[in-house]
Amino acid sequence: MPRPSELLKEMTRYLGYREPANMRTVFGASYRERKDLRPADPWDKGAWCDMFIAQCALAAGGKDMLAAVGDFAWTVAHAQWFKDDDRWHKGTAGIRPGDIVFFDWSGGGGIDAIDHVATVEKVRSARDIQTIDGNIGDACVRNRRTDAFVVGYGRPAYDGKPSVPNLSLTAVLAELGDAPGFPGTVKQGQRGANVRRVQEKLRRRRFPLGPAGVDADFGPDTKAAVRSFQTGQSLDPTGAVDKRTWVALWEARLTP
Structure with missing residues (x-):
């Protein structure tokens, strides 16, 4: 069963990862293989901020963690999934490490306008969070953020019990590439x-x-x-x- 520290630990392993010159990321390739999607290019070369979260969840805690965090490539669908499951909140109170945070760079605030997703690593105050992001400047990085562009937060169904990392061939695939x-x-x-x-x-x-x-x-x-x-x-x-x-x-x- 999942706990947020496991997800965040897996994410830190990727800090410094950069998208290769051919634009084919390990996260897109894993998502495509897992979902059996074709053709390859739209996934392997696609925006990978959400697929990064899914892959880290799978590697950190297997199917249990993936089911709690969500397995998505499209940020809008991911946010709506949290909302439909009553695990969505828009306020700044109660933010926790491991929450999934969604952004609209235009500041509109609607789910259908979400541009980006990241994971809360630290909460410094109600309006000051530290995140781990995939696909910022084509890299995996830490960011310090205010709530200015935050649309809302998804709260995965963590239960605090240790997970068993998934070291199957499917999980391994996404660690590799050029x-x-x-x-x-x-x-x-x-x-x-x-x-x-x-x-x-x-x-x-x-x-x-x-x-x-x-x-x-x-x-x-x-x-x-x-x-x-x-x-x-x-x-x-x-x-x-x-x-x-x-x-x-x-x-x-x-x-x-």
Whole structure:
């Protein structure tokens, strides 16, 4: 069963993600595959602020979380779904982390004019919130917002009980796509964002990372996971992420 902290934790893993040059996002591809939609381009290259929320919900808590948060590509339909389920409020009082917040950049305030959706990460005051947004400047970012353009909030049916993350092939698919630019060899002893990105791809491919998990610290457990991945891809099992390994972490074919 879902709780908001799980959703927000999953979203923070994507901070810094940028839409690739070909405009095909991992979130659009996942939504299309899940819904069995064709042709591909309108989804893979579509606006992804809402599909980002759906994918994070699926990865964080599986079908239970997705059912609570909503599985939508169109923000207007998503907001109306909350309203129809009596989980919609327009006032600023009672905002909570994990609420889904909908915006109209023209300031009109009607559901049918909604342009964007994000997730509340922190509430600083009734008129001052911090959000995690997908598809702002073609990236996933944190934002500090007032209520000036807020149409309303959806309250997912969280129940506070831990969820079981979905690590099925469907969830894994959306973590992958065209590899970003190679940053140089990533290897044992290093720390930082590139190590975290490698660990995330290994985690999504279900390679064990030891008790520390995804911690941005390339230690012996991460090296062992890299070697196992390289062996499965017929790459030289050095345990260091060279360019071929980097690309394969994103683009190699997945197996159940």
